[in-house]
Amino acid sequence: xxxxxxxxxxxxxxxxxxxxxxxxxxxxxxxxxxxxxxxxxxxxxxxxxxxxxxxxxxxxxxxxxxxxxxxxxxxxxxxxxxxxxxxxxxxxxxxxxxxxxxxxxxxxxxxxxxxxxxxxxxxxxxxxxxxxxxxxxxxxxxxxxxxxxxxxxxxxxxxxxxxxxxxxxxxxxxxxxxxxxxxxxxxxxxxxxxxxxxxxxxxxxxxxxxxxxxxxxxxxxxxxxxxxxxxxxxxxxxxxxxxxxxxxxxxxxxxxxxxxxxxxxxxxxxxxxxxxxxxxxxxxxxxxxxxxxxxxxxxxxxxxxxxxxxxxxxxxxxxxxxxxxxxxxxxxxxxxxxxxxxxxxxxxxxxxxxxxxxxxxxxxxxxxxxxxxxxxxxxxxxxxxxxxxxxxxxxxxxxxxxxxxxxxxxxxxxxxxxxxxxxxxxxxxxxxxxxxxxxxxxxxxxxxxxxxxxxxxxxxxxxxxxxxxxxxxxxxxxxx
Numbered sequence: 001x002x003x004x005x006x007x008x009x010x011x012x013x014x015x016x017x018x019x020x021x022x023x024x025x026x027x028x029x030x031x032x033x034x035x036x037x038x039x040x041x042x043x044x045x046x047x048x049x050x051x052x053x054x055x056x057x058x059x060x061x062x063x064x065x066x067x068x069x070x071x072x073x074x075x076x077x078x079x080x081x082x083x084x085x086x087x088x089x090x091x092x093x094x095x096x097x098x099x100x101x102x103x104x105x106x107x108x109x110x111x112x113x114x115x116x117x118x119x120x121x122x123x124x125x126x127x128x129x130x131x132x133x134x135x136x137x138x139x140x141x142x143x144x145x146x147x148x149x150x151x152x153x154x155x156x157x158x159x160x161x162x163x164x165x166x167x168x169x170x171x172x173x174x175x176x177x178x179x180x181x182x183x184x185x186x187x188x189x190x191x192x193x194x195x196x197x198x199x200x201x202x203x204x205x206x207x208x209x210x211x212x213x214x215x216x217x218x219x220x221x222x223x224x225x226x227x228x229x230x231x232x233x234x235x236x237x238x239x240x241x242x243x244x245x246x247x248x249x250x251x252x253x254x255x256x257x258x259x260x261x262x263x264x265x266x267x268x269x270x271x272x273x274x275x276x277x278x279x280x281x282x283x284x285x286x287x288x289x290x291x292x293x294x295x296x297x298x299x300x301x302x303x304x305x306x307x308x309x310x311x312x313x314x315x316x317x318x319x320x321x322x323x324x325x326x327x328x329x330x331x332x333x334x335x336x337x338x339x340x341x342x343x344x345x346x347x348x349x350x351x352x353x354x355x356x357x358x359x360x361x362x363x364x365x366x367x368x369x370x371x372x373x374x375x376x377x378x379x380x381x382x383x384x385x386x387x388x389x390x391x392x393x394x395x396x397x398x399x400x401x402x403x404x405x406x407x408x409x410x411x412x413x414x415x416x417x418x419x420x421x422x423x424x425x426x427x428x429x430x431x432x433x434x435x436x437x438x439x440x441x442x443x444x445x446x447x448x449x450x451x452x453x454x455x456x457x458x459x460x461x462x463x464x465x466x467x468x469x470x471x472x473x474x475x476x477x478x479x480x
Contacts, residue, residue, distance in 0.1 A: 103366050104325060110443045112238060113230040114166070114180065114212075115223070115275075138477070139165045142444070145188050146245055146471030150464065158186045159245055159471055162211055174220050182212035211259075211267060221289070223275040232273065232293035232315040233265040236331035239362045239371035240395040243409065244437075244448050245469045249429050250393030250415040251375045252356040256303035256382040263335050263380065264297050264313045265356050271295050271315075291319040293331075300335070304386040305348050311336035327371075328361045337379070349388035349423045354380045367401040381415065383427040385459045391417040393429075399437075407437040409450070425459035444475035 108116065141163035147156050164182030171177065185208050214227030230238070237251040248254050253266045260266015273295040280287045297313035317331035335354040342351065360373030375393040382388050397411040415429035435450035437443070452467040 100324070100366065103364055106442045107325075107364055107369060110242060112241060113234060114164075114182075115225070115230065134171070135167065135169045137165070137167045139163075140475065140477045142473065142475045144244075144471065144473045146469050148245070148467055148469045150467045156188055158188045159473070161185050161187070164212065168218075176218040177215070178218055178225075179215040180212055182210075184209045184211045221277040221279075224273070226270075226272050228261065228267055228269055229271055229273055231260065231264050231266060231268040231271065231333070232295045232317040233331045233333045233356060233358065234260075235291070235293050235317045235319060236329040236360045237265065237358050237373060237375070237395075239327065239329075239360050240373055240397040240411065242369075242371070242397045242399070243411070243433055243450060244435070244446075244471060244473060245450050246431070246433050246452050246467075247395065247397065247411075247413060249431075250395045250413040251358055251373055252377045252380050252393060255356070255377075255380050256388075257386065258303050262300040262303050262310070263333070263354055263356075264295065264300070264315050265333050265380075268295060268297060268315070269300055271297050286323050288321040288323055291321070293317040293319075297335075302335075302337070302345075302350070302354075304382055304388075305345060305350065308337075308341055308345060310354070311338060324363075326361075326363045328359075330357075330359050332357050348386070349382075349421070350379050352379055354378070356380045368399065370396075370398040372396040377415075383417075383424040383459050385424075385427075387423040387427075387459070389417040389421045389424045389427070391415055405439045407439065409433070409435040409437065426457045426461040427459045428457050430455040441475070444473070444477075446473050447471070448473070 142161060144159040144161045145156065146159045147154065162182055162184045164180060166180040167178065169177045187207065210228060212228055212230070214225045214229045216223060216225030218224075234241075234253060237248075237253045240251065241248045241253060248266075252260075254260045255263055255265060258266070261269035264271060273293070276292045276294075277289040278292060279289045293316070295313075295315040297315075298311070300310050300313065302308045302310055313333070313335040315331070315333040317329060319327065319329040321327050333354075333356045337345065337350065337353050345351075355378040356375065357377075358373050358375040360371065362369070362371030364370070373395055375395075377393060378390045379388050381391065381393075393413075393415040395411070395413050397409070399407050399409045401407050410433065412432040413429055417424050417427060431452050431454040433450055433452050435448060437446050437448040439446040447470075449468075449470045451469070454464050454466050456464055458464070
């Protein structure tokens with residue numbers, strides 16, 4: 001692809017595609033020659049074109065509404081009865097509640113765990129509600145592709161693309177049988193590998209892999225499932241797992257170069273899980289029902305440890321939410337290791353059970369979201385070379401709606417091993433992320449760019465370098 005010329009860029013941007021056009025034209029015309037970077041010029045043009053086309057469509061739809069609103073205001077003020085204007089003002093005071101509901105819907109849809117929204121839907125239904133056909137079925141897909149560049153290496157790859165089906169059958173009031181199957185696909189990674197490109201940030205070598213596969217029973221306040229499902233631990237660690245391309249590296253969610261399946265902190269494998277919603281007797285505290293999550297696993301393989309197995313694994317989490325969606329939670333996960341196997345496991349850095357503890361809090365509103373958690377990990381996380389260590393982790397994610405459909409995001413992941421752990425050498429994770437999103441349908445359909453400013457170290461002391469990403473996320477929900 002040829003770099004766009006300065007004159008072409010200036011004509012495009014000076015045509016009024018978005019604010020700050022003079023500065024953008026200067027960057028594309030002058031700075032790109034110094035940096036020899038196609039990425040910046042292409043990125044600016046891409047976002048500008050998308051913004052212009054969508055803004056034009058939005059303005060066209062908004063004009064009739066503005067005209068109608070002005071007419072209503074005119075005739076209301078002309079009325080002899082002042083009570084009409086007072087009534088209108090009182091109705092308008094309900095809008096903040098609607099705005100908050102939209103924010104809840106936005107953040108629920110942004111959550112990686114689809115079971116959360118299913119539980120919420122059932123809790124909102126009347127006590128004796130029965131679906132007219134007793135059965136609901138849906139299928140969905142989300143294409144997530146991105147271009148990443150680190151140093152001189154660049155590649156087009158997948159960023160968590162997935163497709164799935166889900167079903168619910170109501171066999172009596174308040175009781176549902178449910179199930180879900182979801183697969184991840186890495187088509188772009190496969191094509192890129194065949195073409196000999198870099199796959200540094202690819203999601204794996206498999207073309208298709210199982211992400212979720214579970215079945216269960218659900219009531220208005222209890223859900224029990226078995227299979228591969230998002231963990232109890234993720235109910236707290238997941239509040240910061242919201243970057244489009246990065247994150248989840250400091251909480252122990254996706255530990256030991258896996259999806260968190262064997263140890264049970266990410267998409268847990270072969271897990272028996274219960275989620276309970278307990279109504280609080282202290283209504284004056286303005287709290288939602290208390291949420292308690294419990295899970296057990298048995299006999300999963302220890303990652304990066306020569307085929308040895310865990311014994312039992314237990315996961316717990318407790319969440320307290322206010323009616324305004326302020327959240328505080330704590331989660332703990334422990335995978336037991338046979339004491340007789342510890343001498344053989346010492347070569348991998350394992351000296352006991354795998355333990356992960358995280359405490360997190362979040363809050364959000366119509367125009368913002370902020371979440372953070374702090375984690376303590378023992379025999380749970382590994383270095384880039386696969387050696388286990390003990391350490392502390394801290395994650396933060398934030399987003400802010402700057403204008404209409406434009407969102408800025410920012411945060412960091414920091415994971416520091418304890419001292420005196422010679423197997424991991426200089427290893428550490430320290431990076432910040434800044435990004436920009438243009439949304440079409442909340443965060444289900446968007447284009448974005450993220451920059452990972454990296455100060456991490458590998459075991460041998462080498463630095464990975466900063467990573468620049470531009471991507472597309474597009475969901476295709478269908479149901480019947």
